[in-house]
Amino acid sequence: MTELRAGRTGEPLGIARDEARSQRPRYLDVLIGLAAFGVLAVLPLFFGSKALLDFVIRCSAFGLFATSLNLLVGYTGMISFGHGMFFGLGAYGFGLIMQRTGVPVPVAFVATLVITTIIATVIGAICVRLKEIYFAFVTLAFQMLIHSTILSWASLTGGDQGLRGGIPRPVFLGIDLSNHVHLYVTSCALLVIGLLLMRQIAQSPFGYTLRMIRDNANRASFIGIDVWRARLTIFVLAALFASTGGIVMALFVSGAYPEFAYWTISGEGIFINMLGGVTTFLGPMVGTVLLLILNDTVTRLTEYYGIVLGIVILFFAIGLRKGLMDFVVEWYGQRRDGAGERG
Amino acid sequence: MDLDALTGCLASPACLVTQTTSGFIIGMLLFLVAVGLTLIFGVLKVVNFSHGAFYMFGAYFAMTAYQLSGSFALAVFCGAAGTALLGLIFERVFMSRVYGADVLMQLLVCYAFVLIFDDVVRMVWGPEFRSMGMPAAFQVAPLFIAGGVVPPYYLLLIGVALVAAVILGLGLARTRLGKVIRAAAHNPGMVSALGINTGLIYGGVFALGGMLAGLGGALAAPVRSLTPGMGFSVLIESFIVTVIGGMGSILGALIGALLIGMIRSFGSLGFPLFTEGLMYLFMVIVLVIRPTGLFGKEVV
Numbered sequence: 222m223t224e225l226r227a228g229r230t231g232e233p234l235g236i237a238r239d240e241a242r243s244q245r246p247r248y249l250d251v252l253i254g255l256a257a258f259g260v261l262a263v264l265p266l267f268f269g270s271k272a273l274l275d276f277v278i279r280c281s282a283f284g285l286f287a288t289s290l291n292l293l294v295g296y297t298g299m300i301s302f303g304h305g306m307f308f309g310l311g312a313y314g315f316g317l318i319m320q321r322t323g324v325p326v327p328v329a330f331v332a333t334l335v336i337t338t339i340i341a342t343v344i345g346a347i348c349v350r351l352k353e354i355y356f357a358f359v360t361l362a363f364q365m366l367i368h369s370t371i372l373s374w375a376s377l378t379g380g381d382q383g384l385r386g387g388i389p390r391p392v393f394l395g396i397d398l399s400n401h402v403h404l405y406v407t408s409c410a411l412l413v414i415g416l417l418l419m420r421q422i423a424q425s426p427f428g429y430t431l432r433m434i435r436d437n438a439n440r441a442s443f444i445g446i447d448v449w450r451a452r453l454t455i456f457v458l459a460a461l462f463a464s465t466g467g468i469v470m471a472l473f474v475s476g477a478y479p480e481f482a483y484w485t486i487s488g489e490g491i492f493i494n495m496l497g498g499v500t501t502f503l504g505p506m507v508g509t510v511l512l513l514i515l516n517d518t519v520t521r522l523t524e525y526y527g528i529v530l531g532i533v534i535l536f537f538a539i540g541l542r543k544g545l546m547d548f549v550v551e552w553y554g555q556r557r558d559g560a561g562e563r564g
Numbered sequence: 565m566d567l568d569a570l571t572g573c574l575a576s577p578a579c580l581v582t583q584t585t586s587g588f589i590i591g592m593l594l595f596l597v598a599v600g601l602t603l604i605f606g607v608l609k610v611v612n613f614s615h616g617a618f619y620m621f622g623a624y625f626a627m628t629a630y631q632l633s634g635s636f637a638l639a640v641f642c643g644a645a646g647t648a649l650l651g652l653i654f655e656r657v658f659m660s661r662v663y664g665a666d667v668l669m670q671l672l673v674c675y676a677f678v679l680i681f682d683d684v685v686r687m688v689w690g691p692e693f694r695s696m697g698m699p700a701a702f703q704v705a706p707l708f709i710a711g712g713v714v715p716p717y718y719l720l721l722i723g724v725a726l727v728a729a730v731i732l733g734l735g736l737a738r739t740r741l742g743k744v745i746r747a748a749a750h751n752p753g754m755v756s757a758l759g760i761n762t763g764l765i766y767g768g769v770f771a772l773g774g775m776l777a778g779l780g781g782a783l784a785a786p787v788r789s790l791t792p793g794m795g796f797s798v799l800i801e802s803f804i805v806t807v808i809g810g811m812g813s814i815l816g817a818l819i820g821a822l823l824i825g826m827i828r829s830f831g832s833l834g835f836p837l838f839t840e841g842l843m844y845l846f847m848v849i850v851l852v853i854r855p856t857g858l859f860g861k862e863v864v
Contacts, residue, residue: 358807359851366844373837527679534676538669539661
């Protein structure tokens, strides 16, 4: 697949760079995933701090969301400004199913994903044929459409108050999600499984088809790839992972709020991707951790959160011109390959 | 949903006039913001995500100038001139650095300024709702047209916006400067090779766009409440307007703005809770039928 990268040296984000190096055997990804899960799972034994566990749970929710957005932005070149709608959809879908029907948690989980698949397919079918900026706007419009539906359908969704009264969590398979540690371990498991699956998608032949579409959609369609179908498929897949993130969030706050479906969630997702970098698979994960730390410290220090965050964004966008992981990878590559040569 | 109210209104001339007027002023304010957005996109190929902030600053500048001087004309002038200057600085210092970069970078720089500007307003003018109050000259009895209430200020607002639309349209089509701007939109490299300073043109167009949004904000100040987040909903609506009308088309912005104004005005009767949803729905429908908007040219 190396010939795909020819002629891409002028790419401003340098997206293609990590790809040649990432031909590690698959089981290595699984091993790394298992090791990460192991470390996270024993964490509560050593640190009893609830704040730390909360932080990791939030990281899981946003990490799933941001990484799935990167499948669109970084791998396929589709800048979605409405990806947050699936985050909100996951939170509301799961919350509502649990509140209204009282089915076991796994059933509600699967049902939410089925609903997300249906809605994402309909929305995606309309959006994915549009180009760059129009795609961004139409996804944004759908996001706002869902947001206003949530606000106005108060009898179902609780309107601007959100889903209140808590989400019931009956015990299943010995897992009690109202127990904080159980919830923590489940979130970590969902995160690791989600990341592994997304990694699998990104490294599969389908993942390389997506990169080709990003680089030159015309060429891809000339060699017989159905671009529309590939874009729609990844749009729906990304929506599923975003929805899973929303489910984790709904479990964490035991409810769902209209802000989960507001455009700012999508804006933050884009920003997380930028912060961490879109050229590496784990970039968005790094970005998530950075943003949440930044968020927590800055809101504690000042009420003018926007100014600080804005300046940090400017630093990355104008100063560094790339995300942190991109920067690290490039620096590492330069050091390894000798000065001046790109990794 | 309250379809009876909607059909009832459509049957009564008084209500029809009132709602149409209110649709017009919503539309005209939107037009002033959206036309700047569409102009900046048409010439600079940049989507100014922070455009709502100029509207917000226009309103706040006008309020302060009005409170200090008591003159409404001066207030409107300050709102427009202040945002023009702000637009020039913003373009020259920040946006000009990300031309040619990824769309993502441009969006991010603008996103950063949305956050910064909102907080600056919060610092300077406070987080609470402010209101400028109707200028004394317009505190007169409303006109009655066919039984419908039309405040005189609304007529001024509609008049100013229409004049701005005509000047802008004719200026771009007929004057030498307009031709240069259109040429720069088409082929900046060639324009620059002919000895014209394209940086100046870009800065000027951004300032003009900022000024129009500021003018909209200043004119809206007497009839809207001022809050630090006020730019954002206007921004989203102007996006809808430009997308419906077609990016880069001034006529499209006017038609799109009026359509959205009417949808908001009449939709609030029939679907009080889903008015915003109606706009998004309308945008989706337009885009599905004509992806480039009603008056847009093909996207390259």
